[in-house]
Amino acid sequence: MLSFYYKGWTIWALFFFVSIYCQCFPDMLRWLSLALVLATNVIALPSSQSKEPSNAPSHCQARAWVRAPDMVPGEVIAGDVKIKLSGPCAGAESYKLGLRYKEKVFWKLRREDAPIPKMPKLTFNWTISNSDLFQVRFWQSMGNPDYNETEWRGYENAVQNRDLWSMREEERVAFEIKSPLVTDTMSRNFTTRFGILVPNTNYPPGLDCRVGFMHGGGASDMMSSESIYEYFVEIEFSNGTTLEIPAGMTAFTPFYLSTENNAPSINVSLSPPPASSCFNQKPSVDRLQSNYTIELSFPEGAHVHQNSSVNFTAIVHRTGYTNRTDIPVELCAFSANGIRWHSQELQNRSQPFGPPIKALVPSVVHVQHSRSSHVITPHPVRHSPCREIKFAAIPAPLTHKSQILSTSSEPLPLSLYMNHDAVPDFSTYYQKLEHPVNLNLHIAPDPSEPWDNGKQIADADELDWVPWMPPTQPRRRFLYGNANVLSVIPMQKEGPVRSTPIHYLSDKARQPVFVDPSDIADLRLMLPEERDLMAPLTQPSIRVFAKGEEVPRRYCTSVDMRYPIYVGDTWVKKVLPMAAEGQHEKDTVDHLLVVQ
Numbered sequence: 001m002l003s004f005y006y007k008g009w010t011i012w013a014l015f016f017f018v019s020i021y022c023q024c025f026p027d028m029l030r031w032l033s034l035a036l037v038l039a040t041n042v043i044a045l046p047s048s049q050s051k052e053p054s055n056a057p058s059h060c061q062a063r064a065w066v067r068a069p070d071m072v073p074g075e076v077i078a079g080d081v082k083i084k085l086s087g088p089c090a091g092a093e094s095y096k097l098g099l100r101y102k103e104k105v106f107w108k109l110r111r112e113d114a115p116i117p118k119m120p121k122l123t124f125n126w127t128i129s130n131s132d133l134f135q136v137r138f139w140q141s142m143g144n145p146d147y148n149e150t151e152w153r154g155y156e157n158a159v160q161n162r163d164l165w166s167m168r169e170e171e172r173v174a175f176e177i178k179s180p181l182v183t184d185t186m187s188r189n190f191t192t193r194f195g196i197l198v199p200n201t202n203y204p205p206g207l208d209c210r211v212g213f214m215h216g217g218g219a220s221d222m223m224s225s226e227s228i229y230e231y232f233v234e235i236e237f238s239n240g241t242t243l244e245i246p247a248g249m250t251a252f253t254p255f256y257l258s259t260e261n262n263a264p265s266i267n268v269s270l271s272p273p274p275a276s277s278c279f280n281q282k283p284s285v286d287r288l289q290s291n292y293t294i295e296l297s298f299p300e301g302a303h304v305h306q307n308s309s310v311n312f313t314a315i316v317h318r319t320g321y322t323n324r325t326d327i328p329v330e331l332c333a334f335s336a337n338g339i340r341w342h343s344q345e346l347q348n349r350s351q352p353f354g355p356p357i358k359a360l361v362p363s364v365v366h367v368q369h370s371r372s373s374h375v376i377t378p379h380p381v382r383h384s385p386c387r388e389i390k391f392a393a394i395p396a397p398l399t400h401k402s403q404i405l406s407t408s409s410e411p412l413p414l415s416l417y418m419n420h421d422a423v424p425d426f427s428t429y430y431q432k433l434e435h436p437v438n439l440n441l442h443i444a445p446d447p448s449e450p451w452d453n454g455k456q457i458a459d460a461d462e463l464d465w466v467p468w469m470p471p472t473q474p475r476r477r478f479l480y481g482n483a484n485v486l487s488v489i490p491m492q493k494e495g496p497v498r499s500t501p502i503h504y505l506s507d508k509a510r511q512p513v514f515v516d517p518s519d520i521a522d523l524r525l526m527l528p529e530e531r532d533l534m535a536p537l538t539q540p541s542i543r544v545f546a547k548g549e550e551v552p553r554r555y556c557t558s559v560d561m562r563y564p565i566y567v568g569d570t571w572v573k574k575v576l577p578m579a580a581e582g583q584h585e586k587d588t589v590d591h592l593l594v595v596q
Contacts, residue, residue, distance in 0.1 A: 060089040064233040064247035066097075066567045067575050070360075071229070071252045071512065073501040074200040074532065076523045078193065079571070081181070081247060083233055085188040091238035093185055097194055097247070098234055099512065100176035101203060103227035105430040106169045106552045109349060114164040116219050120151035159219045166345070169550035171543045172429050174203070174504060178234065179514030193517040199510035199535035200528060202501040204428045205490060206251025206360035208421070209556035210563070221349050223341065225430050228555040231567065248567040251360040254426060255501050256489050265297040267317075270441055270479035289449065290320025292328065292479055294439055303487040306359070307420035310486065316389055316409040316441065322398035326449065326477075330442040332386040333414050337423055338434035338484065357433070358421045359490075362572040387412045416486070424490040429505060436482040443477040498528070510535040 063086075068079025081097055110116060123146040158164070183190050209226050231247040270292050295315040304310035316328045337357040341347065390410045398405065416437065426433050502509050513535050515523060523531060556564065 059087045060243070061086045062089065062233070062235060062243060062245045064231075064245050065565065065570070066231040066247045066250070067570045068194075068196075068231075068250060068567050069571050070206065070250060070568045071196065071198045071203070073198060073202055073255045074498060074528045075198050076515065076520050076531070077196050077198065078517060078520050079196070079567070080191055080193045081231070081233065082191045083181075083183075083189075089188065092235050093238050094236045095181040095183060096178045096234040096236075097181055097514070098176065098178040098232045098244075099196070099229065099250075099514075100173060100232070101227070101229045101252075102171055102173045102555075103204070103429060104169065104171040104225065104554065105343070106222070106224045106550060107167065107343075107346060107349075108222040108550075108552075109166045109345065110221055111164050111166065117155055117158050119219065120147055120155055122147050155219075167547075167550050169545040169554075170430075171545070171554075173541050173543075174429075175511035175538055175540070177512060177514060181233075195515040195517045195520045195523075196512050197515045197523060197531060197535055198512050200499065200501045200532050201504050201506075201509045201511075201535075201538075202254040202426075203252045203504045204426050205254055205424045205433075206249070207423065208358045208360045208566070209249075209553075210558075210561045211356055211358050222552060223346055223349060224552045225339070226553060226555045227428070228564075230555075230564065246564055248565040248570070249360070250567050253490050253492070254424060255492060255498065256424075257498075257500055265295050266483055266485055268294045268296060268439055268481040268483045270294065270439070270481040272477075272479060288321055288324060290318050290324060290326050292319075292441060292443070293317045294331070294441065294481065296437070296483060296485065298485070302485045303489055304416070304418050305489045306361070306418055306422050306424070306491045309415045309417045311413065311415050314387075314412045314414055314439075316391065316412070317406065318391075318408070319404065319406045322394050322401055322403045322405050324446040324448070325394075325399070326446040327391050327393070327444050328389045328409065328441055329391075329444050329476075330386055330388055331412055331414070332440040332442075333416055334385055334438045334440070335416050335418060335422070335486070336436050336438050336482070338436045340432040340434055342430055342432070357423050359423045360566055360568070361421050362566075362569050385414075385416070387414055418488055420491070422488050425487050427503075427505075434484050435486045435488050436484045437486055439481045439483070441479045441481075443479065445475055445477045449477070504538065509538045511538045 063084050065082045066079055067081075069077050071077060083095060085092065179194065181192055181194075183192055204227060206229055207227055209228055229250045229252060231250060233245050233247050235243045235245070237243070293316075295317060296312055298310065298312045300311060302310075302312075312333075314331055314333070316331060318326075318328065320326065339357075341349075389412065392407060394405065394407070418435075422435070423433050425435065510532065515534075558564075
């Protein structure tokens with residue numbers, strides 16, 4: 001249960017606006033969604049993170065924390081776990097530490113033979129009446145929406161008819177491992193170490209499921225996915241009951257061999273932004289408008305590491321009539337997270353927007369200087385994503401003729417920066433994680449082109465009688481396009497040449513296994529091939545949730561974005577500085593403690 005103080009109503013106000021503007025204002029929705037996430041983190045108190053079964057000893061409260069580095073293919077990592085009991089917990093007989101990786105997909109799709117009727121028109125009256133001063137149901141006075149009740153009732157019935165939707169939630173557990181913890185069963189607060197042998201198998205990168213807000217769907221198709229590497233502690237009691245408590249989430253850093261990637265030049269087609277569907281806005285049609293494409297080339301290869309930039313070149317091509325004076329003036333390039341669904345049902349479906357995707361990486365970078373260490377936040381140098389276009393004017397003799405001519409700009413040098421938490425490219429069971437390059441071309445249009453500039457500020461004979469001025473900015477037309485050509489590679493430590501890991505969906509894929517912490521040093525001395533044989537083959541399982549139980553989010557549901565705790569962040573901020581202070585040789589610290 002969440003407890004709200006007097007400003008709690010603002011959250012539901014945001015929910016109200018998000019649902020109303022979902023189909024009308026997709027750009028505004030993104031900002032409202034972000035505001036909603038920030039608001040909930042300020043005014044809501046998180047519920048307990050423990051998942052206590054009903055048959056566990058009543059009033060026994062147990063908490064657990066893990067500190068460990070991210071998993072890396074072919075490595076052996078060391079970590080520690082802390083367990084703390086409070087309340088009447090007598091009868092705790094044994095403890096197990098567990099680690100599992102699970103991923104899921106959810107969709108809610110409208111049947112293609114049952115299109116949703118057009119949303120009825122809403123008219124908002126933002127004036128405040130005397131009766132609004134005593135309104136308890138505050139949402140009824142927010143804009144005083146005026147609508148046809150019959151039309152809205154029919155629209156609601158069409159949307160809420162579950163027989164006209166296809167809904168599914170499916171979960172795949174790639175592995176689940178457990179290991180007994182040797183400890184004094186009488187202890188109520190203890191810490192112990194553990195080790196994990198990670199096979200030479202590439203698992204998906206860890207994603208931060210705590211970020212983002214997901215729209216509730218409404219009349220729109222909805223598709224989502226989640227994944228999590230989660231530690232947990234299993235406590236068995238003398239009465240036969242079992243209690244599982246979360247101990248934090250971790251991440252996996254896939255290993256990629258450096259390859260030559262001299263991607264050929266590609267041409268990107270551009271199109272105008274979609275018009276709003278709420279107010280019957282139809283874009284003006286100008287069949288004489290010029291056609292624009294952009295040619296991209298990556299001289300250094302179409303790949304980029306996290307927390308770094310990639311340089312590329314763009315050439316703008318225009319094909320149009322010589323008597324039109326439109327000209328490209330600026331090109332902007334942005335990186336974006338993309339998802340390509342594997343399920344055939346999701347291939348040609350779309351939704352208003354998807355939640356942001358971020359890789360689960362430590363929020364700071366650990367730096368060591370001889371016998372001291374500290375943590376810093378990276379501040380890489382970034383360049384503007386936009387470049388002014390140098391475009392030759394059409395020769396004067398041709399401007400009076402109506403001929404089709406193709407012209408091109410000078411090559412534009414552009415740079416695209418990838419954040420340290422950009423998600424590496426990877427093909428998972430349910431989706432392929434990609435990074436399209438989004439392009440935004442600014443065009444100074446021909447004066448004859450129709451201008452959709454919204455409501456006029458005043459009639460011409462009224463301008464001298466109002467204080468505001470007519471817009472002075474030059475007219476601009478915008479075209480958009482994207483290219484799935486860029487590959488993002490995770491940051492990786494330097495080391496000896498390694499063999500390519502097996503993909504986790506292969507029949508030969510192996511899963512991590514717990515090892516005795518006293519054996520870690522010896523295991524690291526073994527040949528990687530020998531060590532890999534100690535890890536068992538994967539035995540994944542798939543679960544389909546029952547009808548009526550499907551939910552879009554299941555792994556990270558707390559409004560407090562600190563939970564689940566990311567154990568890699570704790571490791572970097574709390575363990576590594578302490579370990580470095582107690583060691584004199586950097587190599588010793590790296591070998592025994594730092595495996596990332």
